[in-house]
Amino acid sequence: MQTIQAPTSCPSCDSVLDVVNNLLFCRNTSCTSQTHKKLEHFAKTLKIKGLGPKAIEKLGVTTSQELYLLTEDDFSSLLESDKIGAKVFGEIQKSKDVPMNLVIPALSIPLIGNTAAKKLASVCDCIGDINPESCLDAGLGPKATENLISYLKEYGAALLEHPFSFKFEKPLTLANKGVVCISGKLKSYKTKAEATQILQQQGYSVKSSLTRDVTILVNESGVESAKTKSAQSKGIQIITNLLHFLEK
Numbered sequence: 001m002q003t004i005q006a007p008t009s010c011p012s013c014d015s016v017l018d019v020v021n022n023l024l025f026c027r028n029t030s031c032t033s034q035t036h037k038k039l040e041h042f043a044k045t046l047k048i049k050g051l052g053p054k055a056i057e058k059l060g061v062t063t064s065q066e067l068y069l070l071t072e073d074d075f076s077s078l079l080e081s082d083k084i085g086a087k088v089f090g091e092i093q094k095s096k097d098v099p100m101n102l103v104i105p106a107l108s109i110p111l112i113g114n115t116a117a118k119k120l121a122s123v124c125d126c127i128g129d130i131n132p133e134s135c136l137d138a139g140l141g142p143k144a145t146e147n148l149i150s151y152l153k154e155y156g157a158a159l160l161e162h163p164f165s166f167k168f169e170k171p172l173t174l175a176n177k178g179v180v181c182i183s184g185k186l187k188s189y190k191t192k193a194e195a196t197q198i199l200q201q202q203g204y205s206v207k208s209s210l211t212r213d214v215t216i217l218v219n220e221s222g223v224e225s226a227k228t229k230s231a232q233s234k235g236i237q238i239i240t241n242l243l244h245f246l247e248k
Contacts, residue, residue: 035062038108045106046095050088055079064107065158067092099167100127103159109151111144121166122211127152127159133226137209168212177203181214183228184221188243195242202246210236218242 009016010026012033017024026034036056042064043051051067059078061067070078070092076085104117119138124130130152135145152159180199182192189195195218196206207214210227217231217238231238239245 030062039064039067041108042106045102046098048088048091048095050084050091055084055088063155065155068096068158068162096162096164098164100124100164101167103127103164104148107151107155110147111141112148112151116140116144116148117166121168122213123209124166124212126165127156137211139209178215179205179207179211179213180216180218181207181210181227181231182218182242183210183225184219184223186218186242187220188241198246199242218245 006019006024007017010028010031010033013026013028013031015026015028015031018027019025028034036053039051039056039061040053042048043056058080059067059070059075061070070089072086072089074085075089075092076082079085079088099121101114101117101121104120105113116138119140120130120134123134123137130148132145132149135148140148182195186192186195189198199206204216205213210217210230214231214236217227217236219225219228219238220240220242222240228238
């Protein structure tokens with residue numbers, strides 16, 4: 001019986017392969033096969049027509065950001081057709097109107113998919129708002145935050161040049177009274193759980209962090225926390241006694 005020898009190097013870039021749980025992985029982030037697949041995923045997610053495997057190979061780009069640096073003449077020259085070049089260039093320009101909710105998952109950042117994008121949309125208006133603090137407010141985990149921030153430090157400059165913005169849809173609350181965030185310890189109630197239950201019974205939605213839809217911040221501690229400063233800058237109503245507020 002003939003024994004099949006597992007390859008030790010990547011057939012695309014010749015890098016040494018890692019073996020993890022009997023699976024082979026190429027760790028070279030510049031591997032042509034990997035960069036092409038990521039670009040295919042980007043084009044498919046943003047519905048950029050004409051940017052298939054053959055076109056990506058001809059363009060010779062390695063990141064999605066490079067696509068936005070090419071001129072119409074560049075596309076025509078590299079794709080060897082003025083008609084096709086103009087069409088793909090037009091599709092690239094059209095993709096600038098796509099909300100950041102779709103752009104973020106299209107970037108192939110580990111642990112950053114549709115759910116993470118939805119969370120970011122609750123606290124960020126645009127890509128420039130993404131930082132460790134906003135990621136924390138959005139509820140992203142430490143590793144997901146690290147992956148996203150590292151990616152933006154390396155590749156975010158090109159994205160910042162375009163008007164990508166998050167699209168946020170406010171959730172419906174029970175009686176549309178508002179969305180409350182409680183900061184610090186309470187004095188008017190024994191626990192946050194008790195206060196949360198009462199708020200929800202009266203038609204309020206309660207969030208643990210200062211998300212984009214928060215309309216009321218509760219701060220009974222008197223400490224000017226980062227949340228309080230952020231709420232002040234955003235014009236969010238701040239109350240210092242929740243019990244009195246609910247009795248009005």
